[in-house]
Amino acid sequence: MSMGWDTVTVWRADGAAWSRVVATGVRVEDSRQSSEASVGPTAAGELKVYFFRDPGIRPGDYVAVGAADGEEPPSGARVVTKVAPWTLRHRYHHTEVSCV
DSSP states (O other): OOOOOEEEEEEEEETTEEEEEEEEEEEEEEEEEEEOSSSSOEEEEEEEEEESSOOOOOTTOEEEESOOOOSSOOTTOEEEEEEEEEEETTEEEEEEEEEO
16 A cells, blocks of 8 residues: 555544544545446445554544545545554554545
């Protein structure tokens, strides 16, 4: 995996309010697909963001690609479903964040 050059905005749930952080130097992979096995195509996809520093993100937080304004996540932001830190030889390497 190569280093990322993308930017994302993260809204972290902080009690009753949101905390917004713009993160640069991340890698973004947006997979959009459709399932033709069911009756009519069904949009399915997942946004994966690779952070090379611990982002402090938890499931239920929101991520939007690019730098975004606002105290609350916009309608196009994706909800975080999975956060997986990865190590290499017992040292932190990156965190893989999955969003739907």
